[in-house]
Amino acid sequence: MIGDPDAEVDRARPFDSAGDRDVTFAATPDCLERMAETAATAVIVRQAPPGAARNLLVAASPKLAFARAVALLHGQARTPGGVSADLVVGNGSTLGDELSIFPRVTIGRDSKIGDRVTLHPGVSIGDRCTIGDDTVVHPNVSIYDGSVIGSRVVIHSGTVIGADGFSFVPDEQGRQVKLLQLGWVVIEDDCEVGANCAVDRGGFGPTVLRRGVKLDNLIQVGHNTEIGEDTVVAALTGFSGGTQVGRRCVIAGQVGTNQHIIVGDSAVITARTGVTKSVKPGAIMGGMMPAQDYNEWRRAHAIYKRLPEISRRLSRVEKLVGGDKRDPGDSQ
Amino acid sequence: MIGDPDAEVDRARPFDSAGDRDVTFAATPDCLERMAETAATAVIVRQAPPGAARNLLVAASPKLAFARAVALLHGQARTPGGVSADLVVGNGSTLGDELSIFPRVTIGRDSKIGDRVTLHPGVSIGDRCTIGDDTVVHPNVSIYDGSVIGSRVVIHSGTVIGADGFSFVPDEQGRQVKLLQLGWVVIEDDCEVGANCAVDRGGFGPTVLRRGVKLDNLIQVGHNTEIGEDTVVAALTGFSGGTQVGRRCVIAGQVGTNQHIIVGDSAVITARTGVTKSVKPGAIMGGMMPAQDYNEWRRAHAIYKRLPEISRRLSRVEKLVGGDKRDPGDSQ
Amino acid sequence: MIGDPDAEVDRARPFDSAGDRDVTFAATPDCLERMAETAATAVIVRQAPPGAARNLLVAASPKLAFARAVALLHGQARTPGGVSADLVVGNGSTLGDELSIFPRVTIGRDSKIGDRVTLHPGVSIGDRCTIGDDTVVHPNVSIYDGSVIGSRVVIHSGTVIGADGFSFVPDEQGRQVKLLQLGWVVIEDDCEVGANCAVDRGGFGPTVLRRGVKLDNLIQVGHNTEIGEDTVVAALTGFSGGTQVGRRCVIAGQVGTNQHIIVGDSAVITARTGVTKSVKPGAIMGGMMPAQDYNEWRRAHAIYKRLPEISRRLSRVEKLVGGDKRDPGDSQ
Numbered sequence: 001m002i003g004d005p006d007a008e009v010d011r012a013r014p015f016d017s018a019g020d021r022d023v024t025f026a027a028t029p030d031c032l033e034r035m036a037e038t039a040a041t042a043v044i045v046r047q048a049p050p051g052a053a054r055n056l057l058v059a060a061s062p063k064l065a066f067a068r069a070v071a072l073l074h075g076q077a078r079t080p081g082g083v084s085a086d087l088v089v090g091n092g093s094t095l096g097d098e099l100s101i102f103p104r105v106t107i108g109r110d111s112k113i114g115d116r117v118t119l120h121p122g123v124s125i126g127d128r129c130t131i132g133d134d135t136v137v138h139p140n141v142s143i144y145d146g147s148v149i150g151s152r153v154v155i156h157s158g159t160v161i162g163a164d165g166f167s168f169v170p171d172e173q174g175r176q177v178k179l180l181q182l183g184w185v186v187i188e189d190d191c192e193v194g195a196n197c198a199v200d201r202g203g204f205g206p207t208v209l210r211r212g213v214k215l216d217n218l219i220q221v222g223h224n225t226e227i228g229e230d231t232v233v234a235a236l237t238g239f240s241g242g243t244q245v246g247r248r249c250v251i252a253g254q255v256g257t258n259q260h261i262i263v264g265d266s267a268v269i270t271a272r273t274g275v276t277k278s279v280k281p282g283a284i285m286g287g288m289m290p291a292q293d294y295n296e297w298r299r300a301h302a303i304y305k306r307l308p309e310i311s312r313r314l315s316r317v318e319k320l321v322g323g324d325k326r327d328p329g330d331s332q
Numbered sequence: 333m334i335g336d337p338d339a340e341v342d343r344a345r346p347f348d349s350a351g352d353r354d355v356t357f358a359a360t361p362d363c364l365e366r367m368a369e370t371a372a373t374a375v376i377v378r379q380a381p382p383g384a385a386r387n388l389l390v391a392a393s394p395k396l397a398f399a400r401a402v403a404l405l406h407g408q409a410r411t412p413g414g415v416s417a418d419l420v421v422g423n424g425s426t427l428g429d430e431l432s433i434f435p436r437v438t439i440g441r442d443s444k445i446g447d448r449v450t451l452h453p454g455v456s457i458g459d460r461c462t463i464g465d466d467t468v469v470h471p472n473v474s475i476y477d478g479s480v481i482g483s484r485v486v487i488h489s490g491t492v493i494g495a496d497g498f499s500f501v502p503d504e505q506g507r508q509v510k511l512l513q514l515g516w517v518v519i520e521d522d523c524e525v526g527a528n529c530a531v532d533r534g535g536f537g538p539t540v541l542r543r544g545v546k547l548d549n550l551i552q553v554g555h556n557t558e559i560g561e562d563t564v565v566a567a568l569t570g571f572s573g574g575t576q577v578g579r580r581c582v583i584a585g586q587v588g589t590n591q592h593i594i595v596g597d598s599a600v601i602t603a604r605t606g607v608t609k610s611v612k613p614g615a616i617m618g619g620m621m622p623a624q625d626y627n628e629w630r631r632a633h634a635i636y637k638r639l640p641e642i643s644r645r646l647s648r649v650e651k652l653v654g655g656d657k658r659d660p661g662d663s664q
Numbered sequence: 665m666i667g668d669p670d671a672e673v674d675r676a677r678p679f680d681s682a683g684d685r686d687v688t689f690a691a692t693p694d695c696l697e698r699m700a701e702t703a704a705t706a707v708i709v710r711q712a713p714p715g716a717a718r719n720l721l722v723a724a725s726p727k728l729a730f731a732r733a734v735a736l737l738h739g740q741a742r743t744p745g746g747v748s749a750d751l752v753v754g755n756g757s758t759l760g761d762e763l764s765i766f767p768r769v770t771i772g773r774d775s776k777i778g779d780r781v782t783l784h785p786g787v788s789i790g791d792r793c794t795i796g797d798d799t800v801v802h803p804n805v806s807i808y809d810g811s812v813i814g815s816r817v818v819i820h821s822g823t824v825i826g827a828d829g830f831s832f833v834p835d836e837q838g839r840q841v842k843l844l845q846l847g848w849v850v851i852e853d854d855c856e857v858g859a860n861c862a863v864d865r866g867g868f869g870p871t872v873l874r875r876g877v878k879l880d881n882l883i884q885v886g887h888n889t890e891i892g893e894d895t896v897v898a899a900l901t902g903f904s905g906g907t908q909v910g911r912r913c914v915i916a917g918q919v920g921t922n923q924h925i926i927v928g929d930s931a932v933i934t935a936r937t938g939v940t941k942s943v944k945p946g947a948i949m950g951g952m953m954p955a956q957d958y959n960e961w962r963r964a965h966a967i968y969k970r971l972p973e974i975s976r977r978l979s980r981v982e983k984l985v986g987g988d989k990r991d992p993g994d995s996q
Binding site for chain 3: 346349392395396398400403407436454470471472486488489490522528544549550562566567568579580586603620621622623624626629630633636638639640642643649653
């Protein structure tokens with residue numbers, strides 16, 4: 001800590017909107033250069049810039065320190081709202097203490113709701129489910145029979161847990177016959193699942209989100225997929241059936257994975273990449289089609305389709321020309 | 333107007349199914365050529381084709397004129413259905429006049445519902461929300477605390493407004509720590525949001541859909557994104573956090589945008605394009621992988637991966653061959 | 665059948681977890697090689713491997729035979745749960761026999777619910793809908809007015825049937841004017857629709873899923889699209905308005921189709937392909953950007969953008985070199 005040790009802050013705010021009695025953080029190098037511009041009372045930085053006449057908090061991860069400051073200054077204690085009189089609950093189900101169960105909630109048979117759980121309006125929980133302590137389920141979430149949800153899990157609105165995996169096989173007449181989906185879903189402690197996701201039950205055995213997985217919105221998790229601890233996944237990504245994703249991976253948005261592949265621990269998959277083969281631990285994988293001028297793209301793509309021909313023509317020319325096979329270096 | 337001024341129409345119909353007492357429009361040049369084929373009583377066209385013995389309505393935008401004809405002939409006056417006796421509404425909330433509130437609706441505390449609002453079954457509205465006059469919210473929509481929805485807005489089923497933005501940062505042990513999302517969502521007047529979309533609240537401050545924005549289905553709008561007036565967005569597109577989209581843009585389906593980029597006014601992004609950098613106003617941007625024969629695609633893609641090598645080999649050959657550097661022109 | 669004709673099985677299980685009194689199937693050639701490893705009492709195979717000392721069931725399609733074994737051993741007879749006392753149902757609607765209508769279900773006016781239908785909590789059905797016999801609608805599904813759903817259909821949670829098609833046209837001031845969507849949705853017998861899909865109503869006339877179509881999760885079906893019998897579609901795929909998909913097609917995940925194109929019968933579209941033009945019956949189409957090392961991809965893509973230039977340079981070199989125009993063959 002550098003500067004006035006008695007400085008006080010009430011709020012956490014982003015760099016450009018922070019003011020008096022606010023703490024902020026230098027999100028980018030650019031912020032460090034513009035340090036004079038913020039009216040914040042204190043700024044969290046990784047390293048103190050030379051000669052900055054400000055109150056500075058030096059932290060190895062300024063964003064992490066800021067996240068903790070936000071939680072400290074703005075987090076709200078939960079006050080249990082009780083159980084709505086209109087709760088519909090089936091035989092054999094049990095309810096914990098200090099609940100907030102809003103109106104319009106339905107719970108099936110033989111399910112177990114932990115302590116301090118919050119179930120918002122329109123939540124439907126099936127039979128034989130478990131919902132761990134301190135878990136929050138937002139409005140209109142559907143949880144199918146047999147789902148196992150851990151403690152301190154957050155599930156956002158519209159998400160569907162435990163619908164059938166997609167598994168059909170054509171019969172002799174070409175009609176699709178369903179493989180009954182006998183598995184279930186396990187979501188371990190401290191996971192967060194965004195809005196309008198679909199986490200399918202396994203065909204046999206479970207589909208699993210390990211402890212601390214964080215999913216953004218509109219994500220598809222196929223049957224028997226397993227996602228490792230602390231992995232984060234951005235919106236509109238789809239995991240095919242049986243994908244194995246490691247721990248601490250970063251999967252960006254609109255990614256897709258092939259069936260039954262393995263993504264190693266700490267791998268990074270950049271946005272919009274189609275993962276067709278297994279990925280080594282720690283690998284950084286990419287592959288997308290970035291926007292360019294529409295007509296330029298059309299011209300480039302016309303050649304792309306002819307790449308095998310281009311390659312053959314180049315080989316022919318090389319044969320004719322011969323000479324030094326030394327690579328001329330990357331002259332592009 | 334050309335033809336019989338006393339011709340009457342009761343219905344608006346597409347070109348190929350229009351019949352007697354129907355008005356239609358020439359959607360494509362092809363329709364103009366097939367003018368003799370339609371049984372429609374009147375056809376809206378941009379320009380009268382020579383010698384067409386039909387009732388024609390000439391309009392600068394035939395599709396616009398047709399849209400207005402549809403609204404005129406088929407639009408139905410709303411009759412308020414009243415407020416269901418089972419409405420659950422929290423303290424401090426106020427309800428306007430001439431409402432249609434269906435059964436199974438839940439409204440939190442200190443929210444304000446305008447006049448002539450329609451709330452379908454299963455709608456969940458949180459605390460401190462505003463819903464403007466004449467807005468229609470379809471079944472099973474979830475609107476989180478603090479959302480501000482304008483007048484004449486339509487929100488289709490399953491859509492989630494105001495769930496948390498996706499913002500986590502790893503701690504010293506690699507566990508993901510949540511940045512509390514303190515912002516909210518603003519949807520201005522005359523917007524329409526399709527089914528099963530997710531419009532996240534801002535981290536700080538609002539996520540905003542400006543007046544007249546139209547979203548198709550299954551669209552992700554990240555925290556603190558702002559979409560400008562009258563911009564249209566097709567299905568399965570995702571906007572990363574902090575994207576700034578201008579006015580009157582056309583964003584096609586399955587597009588994705590990088591964080592914190594700016595898409596200028598009136599820009600067009602064609603389908604399935606990944607927008608990695610800011611886009612100038614009026615630009616037309618593309619970039620996707622169009623379907624081709626599967627085996628041809630595999631062969632082309634095998635070369636794609638070796639493009640840096642191809643380029644080096646070409647440079648080497650050029651060096652050996654030398655000669656006239658004049659571009660031989662686009663001989664492809 | 666080969667082996668002990670009196671062997672009995674109680675369960676169907678995957679190859680690697682099957683044990684005593686289980687039947688399994690050889691999903692891959694690899695399973696045939698590892699035949700000695702499974703503890704299953706019986707294995708379904710396409711062809712008996714030489715010298716396998718096991719109980720074998722030989723079937724033309726082992727997966728199909730296995731699906732039937734699963735259904736036989738694990739399928740559960742439905743017991744009707746009756747109609748919840750809290751059902752809200754409008755005037756003119758009729759209900760069949762042996763229903764399971766859970767709490768929190770809302771049905772509009774003049775709708776017809778067939779026999780042995782199951783409606784889970786939070787299902788909202790509009791006016792003038794038809795739900796055929798033996799159909800199952802999972803929690804929080806929204807079905808708009810006028811939808812026609814066949815018999816033995818399954819609709820998973822969060823799915824929206826019949827929301828408006830996405831059809832707007834700018835007026836003289838650039839404001840988007842809506843084309844009222846006067847059509848409806850038809851889902852024929854034996855279809856299954858996954859979780860959080862959106863099947864839009866037609867602009868005029870219907871959007872149609874023909875008999876036996878199977879949709880995975882998070883799929884967009886645009887207005888007036890028609891999908892042919894027994895076609896299967898994987899997650900996060902989007903069909904633009906007016907797409908015509910044939911019978912028995914296989915459409916993989918994250919595919920997108922252009923408006924008004926035709927995909928012929930039995931066509932296969934591999935994952936993440938953008939279908940810009942009509943596809944012939946039986947064609948196998950591909951086109952995606954498979955993951956590769958991130959930096960390698962960046963280098964390849966830098967050249968991709970310059971392909972027209974590369975192509976011109978190659979042509980120039982060829983002109984200079986001349987010589988034998990014979991294709992040197994695929995020397996890559």
